[in-house]
Amino acid sequence: MQLAIVDLAARWLHIAGVLVWIGHNWANVVNHPRYRRVLPQDPPETARRVFLAASKREHGIFRYASLVVWASGMLMLWNRGQIMDAYALSGSSLWIGLGVWTGTIMVLNLWLVLWPHQKKVLGYVDATVEQRLHCTRITFLSSRTNSFLSLATLFFMVAAAHGA
Numbered sequence: 001m002q003l004a005i006v007d008l009a010a011r012w013l014h015i016a017g018v019l020v021w022i023g024h025n026w027a028n029v030v031n032h033p034r035y036r037r038v039l040p041q042d043p044p045e046t047a048r049r050v051f052l053a054a055s056k057r058e059h060g061i062f063r064y065a066s067l068v069v070w071a072s073g074m075l076m077l078w079n080r081g082q083i084m085d086a087y088a089l090s091g092s093s094l095w096i097g098l099g100v101w102t103g104t105i106m107v108l109n110l111w112l113v114l115w116p117h118q119k120k121v122l123g124y125v126d127a128t129v130e131q132r133l134h135c136t137r138i139t140f141l142s143s144r145t146n147s148f149l150s151l152a153t154l155f156f157m158v159a160a161a162h163g164a
Contacts, residue, residue, distance in 0.1 A: 099156030
């Protein structure tokens with residue numbers, strides 16, 4: 001019974017995290033369908049602190065939602081003894097394993113590619129204007145990569161749960 005409660009809690013955390021993380025990705029696609037080589041303008045000094053606080057909160061929730069999704073997914077697989085089979089893409093864990101791999105790639109892309117460049121674009125890290133403009137393209141492509149990988153990840157998760 002205790003493992004069932006842990007599994008249920010992990011499943012709800014996983015679903016809530018997916019809604020936040022993937023929802024943010026797709027909201028970005030809808031709001032900015034094409035790449036534009038522009039930088040966010042600096043707000044007037046009086047509004048700068050409010051802008052930075054809101055921006056840090058939004059990007060923080062988005063980034064940490066990815067960790068909640070990944071960790072809760074790993075917890076569910078661990079409860080079932082499937083982590084190694086999923087990563088090895090073996091047997092009946094093939095479909096969920098494909099979802100695990102695409103989800104892991106998405107988390108790594110977010111934390112190791114998108115976020116370091118996004119910090120420069122938003123001005124959290126000092127960078128020249130040219131560096132910031134270069135980073136806008138990288139963040140755009142990295143974000144789009146995750147948006148489209150999310151479709152594959154969701155497909156594999158559903159396929160695994162419904163007898164593929």
